[in-house]
Amino acid sequence: MRFGVVVFPGSNCDHDAWYAVSHNLGHSAEYIWHDSKTLGAVDAVILPGGFSYGDYLRCGAIAKFSPVMAAVREFADTGGLVLGICNGFQVLVESGLLPGALLRNRELKFVCRPVTLRVETVNTPFTSAATKGQLIKVPVAHGEGCYFADDATLTMLRHDDRVVLRYVDNPNGSLDDIAGICSDKRNVMGMMPHPERASDALLGCTDGKVILESMIHSLSAAAA
């Protein structure tokens, strides 16, 4: 499969996503520059972590205006798989591709540590290779990862089975322990933890691989 990794000025996990896909999973990955109006022939898109455009306003607030995001939106509208990790999740929320908002962490401090996540649904192309209720250990590294949504949105997310990942030990004060959600068509997911950082045994944990593997399985199944 071919993954496109979007590079905004200030993205700093672009290389990590690229490396995880190409080296840890053995699929092809290429970078897509932020002012590109097209995505090229990719099967899935990753919006990586980092500080797009410095994130001096709200995280992701500037990135949503970049030319590449119009292409990402079009890709998503036609059913393409889009995974937003950390800053990528923030960009998806700012762009309106996912509902809610990501606020500053409850303790107002950046937090970097491994957290335990529970896979709440396997009915997504991002978790289809996992089992429901599976616990996975994946690191977080963010200052603004506190998920928030109004009551109606939260009710909808729960009702439609769109809360994909929850924190077992909530590191940032996220509403309802939400760590990751998907779109109504289930082909766009945003998550604050970094699965690409937990996909290499040498670094101590490979639990995050299941997210990328699910995407590959889903794409293979669709292609078959």
Add this chain to the structure above:
Amino acid sequence: MSDLTAAELDKVRSILKREPNETENGIFTVMWSEHCSYKSSRIHLRKLPTKSDRVLVGPGENAGIIDIGGGYAIAFKIESHNHPSFIEPFQGAATGVGGILRDIFTMGARPIAVMDALRFGPLDDPENGDRNRRILEGVVGGISHYGNCFGVPTVGGETVFESCYNGNPLVNVFALGVFRHDEIFFGRATGVGNPVIYVGAKTGRDGIKGASMASAEFDEDSKDKRPNVQVGDPFMEKLLLEACLEAMRTGAIVGIQDMGAAGLTCSTCEMGSRAETGIEFDLELVPQRETGMTPYEIMLSESQERMLIVAEKGREDEVFAVFKKWGLDAVTIGVVTNDGMLRVKDHGKVVAEIPNRELADEAPLYDRPHNVKPYRPAPMQAPEFKSRDLNADLLALAGSGDLCSKRWIWQQYDYTVRTNTIAGPGGDAAIVRIKETDTSVAMSLDGNARYCALDPREGTKLLVAECCRNLSTVGATPVAATNNLNFGNPERPEIMAQIVEAIEGLSEACLFFDTPITGGNVSLYNETLGEAIWPTPVMGIVGLLKTAEPVTIPFKQQGRTVMLLGGLGDCDATRFGGTQYAKVVLNNMWGLPPALDMDYEKRVQSAIREIVSHGHAESAHDVSDGGLAVALAECTVNGVGASIEIKTGLRPEFALFHEGPSRILVSTMVPEKIEEIARKYKVEALRIGVTMNVGLRIGDGFVTWIDSPVDRLKQVWENALAEELSPVHV
């Protein structure tokens, strides 16, 4: 007004053969400041070993470079940002990180790790506690802000609290980058006629004369110096990194240097001096953030995130195209000349004209008087003290500022970005893999002002030994070092004597442990209202090992043999005076630092490297601050305890808490293999106990000295810092 002395001003006149104008005077003042010229320390720094087969670039460039094999190399250096961090902790520390990162990538290397050595006044200081907490929170916030946004992992460091830092906190930042041998760049303005290009952020009025501020003591008016502290923009730095590395790949760049201390002044004259060329440029062309800046202000501004590039004539457009892609300013401001002069024009009119070499390399050097005993803040004589509750003593130590977990700090740093961190904060040494090779780089920062205050020479040797031991404990072979010498006012002979003793000790130890110094930093005048910090040399040593899963501190399984490689060591009352026990439990300091036998130390290090690399150690931990009992407590943080029996004639406090070097704790399934290796290196390897499930018990075979549940120890150790600051979730 000039900060130059009368004699220095005379030297300026003899170089120029006329009176300097105001701009020239400012230029000389910053270039000849202590910070930029090392004028008080340089004659002593020459004593340091700087060469080995692995050293590709030694001191004098922006960072030292070491060959790591396979065609790859690492660049690394440590630098201080002490004075700015006291005045404005957040920005001071942030720009400290920014400055050292530029030193690394200006050489062509991509930064892959940062570590910090921090010193603060005690958080519970009755008079200064509030301010000390505010400084710590600001400094940690600044490092976190800059490093995390830039995208470099902060993989470790150390934090120490002493009253002598109440008015003079220390922020020493170490950075390390990686590149191929053929990607190395230098700060040299070669090629007469080549264009001189300014890239990055615009020049503003921030940080003007920061270098000279960093070369003076603090007094009552120091808070007025806040405008001297620069403001950092890590996003700009990230763009600058990517743009510079990409521009270097075009082949159109001849030389490049960052604008750090003394900004445009330092980068132009140093690049010219190294290449024995001149540089002529016009200030009118320099991108400026504000209007009406004088030549003096533009030349002395320390605005961050700027670089100076000399490109091949005719290939400027290749450089411009890259910077345009990244949305950065890149402007030709001048040209390389053949007359060796730094010629600064403003709208075509010459405003400064100084020979580069004299300006950059011929600052007056001082052999400051040091023919006295180094200042000692403590007596030699050991006091009598009675034994107390040893369990309570251990808990007090585990929860003390220097020994407790620093999670509250390092959890705010992104230590996993770039997916290379094999061993992050909290270990004896951090390990980062080099993806393109099968080699990993281990690094350790260490300082101990107590030891150095008691004996600067022996104390500094102990630091080098400990750094090398930390590296060896994770299986790495130490290969090179960088150092940050933090001292008081060198014009006081008893301080200058500390500096000279420390440098000579450093030289002896680095020679002995085969860790040449490839660069570093000297920070003097760390005094406030006449009170100097204790001598605080900080070592940063790097080692190499084969990439593999790391051996870490905690015991993993019950029923394993606990061994003390190197033996119990010895201690007397005099040598106990610099320990954490003396500090925390007795609130005192006296005597001498622990005794070091460098030859024995080296053999212990060789032994542990062989033990670890052969996979004989299930866990390994260096015994250092707090002694054997604290090291054992740290081994139990994953919940596996131990029962330990120490056969010794020492009084229990000495046996448990003395800080004698050359000792490493190992848990193992194959004690006989470890004994075999120890015999080979002629060092002791004692079986001192066995790991078990519940508690930590330590005794001498007759009396139980320590008997503590491991979760109690862990709770105290883990929460101590957070309780002083704001809460954090673990």
